[in-house]
Amino acid sequence: MNMPSLEIKELAFAYPDGNQALYGVNLSIQKGERVALLGPNGAGKTTLVMHMNGIHPTSHGSIHVAGQLVDSKNKESIKQIRSKVGIVFQDPDDQLFMPTVGEDVAFGPYNMGLRDAELSKVVDEALELVGMSEFKDRPPHHLSFGQRRRVAVATVLAMKPEILILDEPSSNLDPASRRELADILRSLDITIVMVTHDLPYAFELCERSVILSGGIIVADNDTKVILKDQGLLKSHRLELPVGFNLV
Amino acid sequence: MGERLYLHRHSLVHSLPSHLKIIAAIAFILVVVSTPITQWGAFIAYFLWILTVVSIAKIPFPLLFKRALIEIPFIFFAVLMPFFGSGEKIQVGPFDLYREGVIAGSGIVAKGTLGVMTAIILSTSTTAREILRGLERLRLPILMVQIASFMLRYVNVVNDEMERMKVARESRGFEATGVKHWKVLATAAGALFIRSYERGERVHLSMLSRGYEGVLPHEEQAKHTTTVWIKAMMYPLVAVAIFVIQLLIGKI
Numbered sequence: 001m002n003m004p005s006l007e008i009k010e011l012a013f014a015y016p017d018g019n020q021a022l023y024g025v026n027l028s029i030q031k032g033e034r035v036a037l038l039g040p041n042g043a044g045k046t047t048l049v050m051h052m053n054g055i056h057p058t059s060h061g062s063i064h065v066a067g068q069l070v071d072s073k074n075k076e077s078i079k080q081i082r083s084k085v086g087i088v089f090q091d092p093d094d095q096l097f098m099p100t101v102g103e104d105v106a107f108g109p110y111n112m113g114l115r116d117a118e119l120s121k122v123v124d125e126a127l128e129l130v131g132m133s134e135f136k137d138r139p140p141h142h143l144s145f146g147q148r149r150r151v152a153v154a155t156v157l158a159m160k161p162e163i164l165i166l167d168e169p170s171s172n173l174d175p176a177s178r179r180e181l182a183d184i185l186r187s188l189d190i191t192i193v194m195v196t197h198d199l200p201y202a203f204e205l206c207e208r209s210v211i212l213s214g215g216i217i218v219a220d221n222d223t224k225v226i227l228k229d230q231g232l233l234k235s236h237r238l239e240l241p242v243g244f245n246l247v
Numbered sequence: 248m249g250e251r252l253y254l255h256r257h258s259l260v261h262s263l264p265s266h267l268k269i270i271a272a273i274a275f276i277l278v279v280v281s282t283p284i285t286q287w288g289a290f291i292a293y294f295l296w297i298l299t300v301v302s303i304a305k306i307p308f309p310l311l312f313k314r315a316l317i318e319i320p321f322i323f324f325a326v327l328m329p330f331f332g333s334g335e336k337i338q339v340g341p342f343d344l345y346r347e348g349v350i351a352g353s354g355i356v357a358k359g360t361l362g363v364m365t366a367i368i369l370s371t372s373t374t375a376r377e378i379l380r381g382l383e384r385l386r387l388p389i390l391m392v393q394i395a396s397f398m399l400r401y402v403n404v405v406n407d408e409m410e411r412m413k414v415a416r417e418s419r420g421f422e423a424t425g426v427k428h429w430k431v432l433a434t435a436a437g438a439l440f441i442r443s444y445e446r447g448e449r450v451h452l453s454m455l456s457r458g459y460e461g462v463l464p465h466e467e468q469a470k471h472t473t474t475v476w477i478k479a480m481m482y483p484l485v486a487v488a489i490f491v492i493q494l495l496i497g498k499i
Binding site: 050053055079082083085086087089091093094095097098099100103106107108110111112139140141155156159 | 376379396397399400401403404446449450452453454455456457458459460462463464
């Protein structure tokens, strides 16, 4: 069965204060794809992400994750959706709230009902994937920012999601941490949606990019094609860094 | 912050399970508090026993006494008690003191000091995290334990944020010197509150995203052998023994 990991149809959303954030978003992402979701500040990227696991209830349109409808009213199904959609938030301090790294990684799988040996197995595996095994018993605030970001990725990987969503994964990282994270993300066999305005990072990691601007998808193509279109980028407040050339 | 009280050592006291240590500390304090201060011999023995436990726990004495200074504001009034009051007076050196005041004051100072020292042994030999686990095992309402553990996790984050705001203020030439600067400080405190509040919401979102339904994971409880229990309970039991012996001596 070849079901898309993520299928969004005509998704529209307005905040209770009447501020409309999304005006009918259509997006389909196949299993194993790595897609960059680009867009200027305030384009509705975060709002879109919050719909993908049912934190914002879908008011218009529909979202399917691996064929399953995201319906925030159905408690049982939303629980499954949240284990399928792993979101890595921008600030690792928002995500890592347990006293130790290991306990934090265990938080998601615990909520999914894993216990004891099974639980510690997925925790060890997830930490192994991001190269943070030796930090299992350390409190998060003793780690560097890059290490915390990696642990944040592990906390989500431990839930064995269908799709991994990263919100600005490269922000505040030094060049080495940035590359290490890229290596880790590349090594994962999983569908990835990367929300960013770090265009070189999108180019490095994602073969496909979509631009969300003004609440709709305005472009959906090969990352290379999109980044070469200076006019398109400019009209949506996106710019390549000075001196950056696509080879 | 948060973990700075803990002193890492390998000792019997450090190795005991935290909930037993909490029980032992509370029991010890109860025994001490119920001892009448007139049994002053018992208090000397309690004090010696505490020093013994401190050395078993490999806590340096200077550290113990330095941390015990925290009680000074609390015993301040107790020290004044002998000077005010009524009734029978006694002459101590150059001072004319009230007998009842001396008894009540010295009782507060002695019992307070013993209690503070017990708390120091507990906090120096147990990480804050372990104390929370212990309280959880002692069936303290889970909500309170969760609030405390979130506080423990975020006190550093909020503290850093506060520090950065302070540096940013000072970089623009601000220095709080007097009342006229309180307005700025109050605004900064307000901003810090809003930021922490918003962080709380983001943390909650990230918890929901990982399937949070109101229960935090907790460790399965390990059973402790009777030997461990006995070792931990030695702390209050010796105090009880001191109390009883003192009573018997008094009777003779």
